[in-house]
Amino acid sequence: MEFEKILKKEKLEREDLIAMLSAKGEERKLLFEKAVETKLKYVGNKVYFRGLVEFSNICSKDCYYCGIRKGNDKVARYNLSDKEILDAATYAHENRYGSLVLQGGEIISPAFTKRIENLLKKIKKLSNKGLGITLSLGEQSRDTYQRWMDAGAHRYLLRIESSSRELYNKIHPVNEHHEFETRYDCLRTLQDLGYQTGTGVMIGLPFQTIEQLADDILFMKDFDVDMVGMGPYIEHHDTPLYQFKDQLLPIKERFDLTLNMIASLRIVMKDINIAAATALQAIDPIGREKAVKIGANIIMPNVTPGLFRNDYALYENKPCTDEDPEQCLNCMDVRIQLADGEIGYGKWGDSAHYVRRKK
Ligand code: SAM
Ligand code: SF4
Numbered sequence: 001m002e003f004e005k006i007l008k009k010e011k012l013e014r015e016d017l018i019a020m021l022s023a024k025g026e027e028r029k030l031l032f033e034k035a036v037e038t039k040l041k042y043v044g045n046k047v048y049f050r051g052l053v054e055f056s057n058i059c060s061k062d063c064y065y066c067g068i069r070k071g072n073d074k075v076a077r078y079n080l081s082d083k084e085i086l087d088a089a090t091y092a093h094e095n096r097y098g099s100l101v102l103q104g105g106e107i108i109s110p111a112f113t114k115r116i117e118n119l120l121k122k123i124k125k126l127s128n129k130g131l132g133i134t135l136s137l138g139e140q141s142r143d144t145y146q147r148w149m150d151a152g153a154h155r156y157l158l159r160i161e162s163s164s165r166e167l168y169n170k171i172h173p174v175n176e177h178h179e180f181e182t183r184y185d186c187l188r189t190l191q192d193l194g195y196q197t198g199t200g201v202m203i204g205l206p207f208q209t210i211e212q213l214a215d216d217i218l219f220m221k222d223f224d225v226d227m228v229g230m231g232p233y234i235e236h237h238d239t240p241l242y243q244f245k246d247q248l249l250p251i252k253e254r255f256d257l258t259l260n261m262i263a264s265l266r267i268v269m270k271d272i273n274i275a276a277a278t279a280l281q282a283i284d285p286i287g288r289e290k291a292v293k294i295g296a297n298i299i300m301p302n303v304t305p306g307l308f309r310n311d312y313a314l315y316e317n318k319p320c321t322d323e324d325p326e327q328c329l330n331c332m333d334v335r336i337q338l339a340d341g342e343i344g345y346g347k348w349g350d351s352a353h354y355v356r357r358k359k
Pocket of ligand 1: 065066067103104105106136137138139157158159161201202231232233234235236279314315
């Protein structure tokens with residue numbers, strides 16, 4: 001069978017990836033089997049937690065897809081206090097999450113750089129250097145990335161959103177604040193500084209083609225990223241892209257395509273960390289677990305205080321917005337077991353790819 005031959009290939013070409021991303025029925029089953037086999041061989045069945053703190057929805061950018069974009073005046077803006085952030089970090093540490101992700105809107109200012117620097121030092125201190133820290137704070141200068149690294153951050157997530165410049169320019173305003181080149185250069189700077197570098201894309205965007213998604217996988221491989229977080233695009237009614245909602249793939253197909261992307265990426269980049277995006281859970285209550293089952297090995301349980309979660313609405317139907325972290329944790333344990341995984345409590349769970357690359 002043609003498809004089986006593809007899965008046995010040492011080097012996958014663009015056409016192979018297109019076939020893999022289009023897989024349905026029996027082919028899809030084979031794709032998932034191969035991804036599981038690869039995952040177990042190269043990264044094992046451990047799933048690592050990154051406690052996610054969405055500490056502010058204040059953003060200086062206007063990405064056309066995002067519910068908290070600057071131009072959305074219907075959003076109640078918030079900015080957690082340092083104490084609230086440190087309490088969330090303490091919670092993650094005490095519950096042996098291993099790592100923390102600080103995520104928020106993109107702000108570029110000396111005061112912001114300083115604030116994050118101080119927070120990083122305090123988080124390292126309160127956890128006795130125990131918590132690993134990932135940042136996801138958008139495009140910053142080399143100096144800022146360096147200062148944050150010196151203060152204790154060692155991973156950075158910056159999704160390229162789409163590796164197609166043409167599509168990138170359709171989903172962002174075309175101006176100096178939203179340039180593809182800047183995003184690309186930031187990713188290179190992060191890698192150059194020695195961060196474990198993560199990127200990702202949205203899947204099922206308006207105008208997006210299966211060929212572009214295959215190119216996204218090749219982009220990640222060529223870039224030699226250490227981590228990937230990618231999830232389905234989910235429309236938000238107060239954003240400019242909402243006008244194209246009738247052109248989107250049905251939500252279930254976007255979900256299935258995301259799983260095909262994750263499985264294909266696992267086969268191509270065998271030893272990287274792949275996160276099961278929260279957006280999967282907005283579509284299917286056990287969406288993230290399904291991703292873990294077929295290739296992902298990272299989960300980012302939300303540890304943002306429940307009060308603020310509703311206001312970090314990037315897309316519609318964002319899950320668990322009214323839950324407390326405790327409730328999340330209890331339910332995660334059971335869920336991961338159901339996905340044939342085992343939680344790596346208290347471990348950083350660094351990307352095996354990064355460790356190998358550094359050697
Ligand atoms: N501001 C930082 C940045 O853009 O890198 C970090 C926070 S931003 C909210 C994190 C990610 O949310 C983005 O990289 C984007 O892929 C995702 N996102 C935003 N709007 C989305 C939507 N409507 N559907 C799915 N994901 C979305
Ligand atoms: Fe801001 Fe990030 Fe949303 Fe873009 S995706 S509007 S940078 S929070």
